[in-house]
Amino acid sequence: MARDIKLIETEDGSHSLYVPELDETYHSFHGAYRESIHVFFLYGLDYWFTHHPHQKPIRVFEVGFGTGLNAWLALVWAEQNKVPLLYHTIEPFPVPEEVYTQLNYKNIDQDIRLYQGAFDELHQADWDKGGAITPYFNMKKDKTTLEDVQLYPTDVVFFDAFAPSKQPELWSKDLLQKVVDAMNPGAVFVTYCAKGQVKRDLAAAGLQVDTLPGPPGKKEMVRGVKL
Template sequence: MSDQVKIITTEDGSHSLYHEGLKETYHSFHGAFKESIHVFMLYGLDSWIINNPNKRPLRIFEVGFGTGLNAWLSLVWAEQNQVPVLYHSIEPFPLSEEIYSQLNYGDLDDGIFHYKPYFNRLHKIEWNQGTVVSEYFNMKKEKTTLEVVQLYPSDVVFFDAFAPSKQPELWEKPLLEKVFESMNPGGIFTTYCAMGKLKRDLKDLGMKVETLPGPPGKKEMTRAWKL
């Protein structure tokens, strides 16, 4: 896998990866760091806590551990907000240490620089078992696919698979339904994708679908609520 990816620098100075086999980047060229904060922190975790100020713990499911950026930002969020988080992520093709150890996310913001050591720890923890990573962050990452993974109840879903044009099977309605059925009432499904078919399928599943302003360089994104 690692021989198919190379590190690139996006417009906000943060790293991403380019997958040569898929001819696709892991994040937006316009800024990996800003994209993750906008799509998954702002419209995911921040929105959830506003609507659930007293519900603990927060259970997150992520489709696509990838570079570990979303997981690391969620750990920072959990520690800063003192909200216990149970984080479940899947990734069939983990990165090598040679790749993830070079990623620069911990150097981008002085306010969260002291959380930098946790980034490599997230990559190094054992696969397929739950691990206490920090005071407010427990994680289980599984080396598997969405088709076969056993899902736990979730409050927030980060749907961060490669684009539908590159991995169409992950965006088909049966797998979306699998994720939907695992979500708790009031749960949030958030993704960078704004494809019309995705929004129609989520509506057909009974979700309240919102088209929201996208991160830098992208006009729109999608968020859906399980009623």
Template sequence: MSAKVKIITTEDGSHSLYHEDLKETYHSFHGAYRESLHVFLIYGLDSWLARNPRKYPIRIFEVGFGTGLNAWLTLVWAEQNQIPVLYHTIEPFPLEKDIYSQLNYIDQNDAIWHYHKYFEALHKLPWNEGGPVSEYFNFKKDQVKLEDAQLYPSDVVFFDAFAPSKQPELWAKDLLEKVEKSMRPGAVLTTYCAKGQFKRDLKELGLDVQNPPGPPGKKEMTRAWKSEITES
């Protein structure tokens, strides 16, 4: 069953989607493109790499493929930096081509426009299969809910589910524990969400929780690190 969505334009000119049943957007009204760069690339992938130079390939797990924006920006990052990335994402309700083909992310930055073909490639790759999409980006997407997903060891987690007020089950402590157990020593989880209960749950799971500044329109976000040392 496909979600009932319509395309909207956010404040930075980039598209997002409005989920009519949940009455929720896929990204911030203040800028979808800027939010993804800020939360997932700068405070997620870049921050992990700063602590782990030359530790490749980087294994990324994403909760919520959605529009494909996070995955595409990560592919561009991998190609520009010539760093191999293994990217696993889940999404129970994929978008139809008539929606994702209209999204304008490739028009947001002229410097990376020539990577435009990969955006469609990410969407067209068969679900529940994996393989290389570009020289430095290996991709697998599973059409499955988080509670049923098989998780692989990850270095970076993009937790990009709908807000806890809209889909509280995705933020339940038992599912967060499932994700935490899949994180490798020294891994990082990053998300736009800064809810108190969510942060308390992460701390109880043993993660080092930080509150970096949020993207435009949000005071803060959440980043959580797993210890480099594992219990014997």
């Protein structure tokens, strides 16, 4: 069943989607593009690669394919750095074509317009199958929930679920533990959420948790490293 969603523009000019049913957006009002770069790349993928420059391919697991922004930026990162990524993402409510084709991410940064066509390819890729999108980016996109997904060994986790106040079940101790159990030693978990209970649950699950400066409009975010 598809969700009712509406296209909105955030403060950095990039689009996001608003879900009236949850009164929630897919990204920060203060800038969808800036939030993704800050949380998932600066403090996530870039951080991991700095500490493991010779370990390839890198295995990334994303909770919430959503607009495809994180996956597309990961593809661009892989191609620009010539580092193979195996990207596993889940989404129980895929964004329909008439919506994702309106998203303006391909026009936000001139340096990555070379990869414009790949954005649509990510959305058009078959669900529940894996395969190469570009020479350095392989993706498996599962139309399922975090409760039901089969996880693989992971180096970096992009935990981009809706906020705990909107979908608390996605932040339960059991599901956080499920994700942490699939992480390799030294793996990194990043999320925009900095709630105290989430930090305590991640620490109890086996992560060394750090509170870091948040993206524009948000004071803090969280990164956990598998002990």
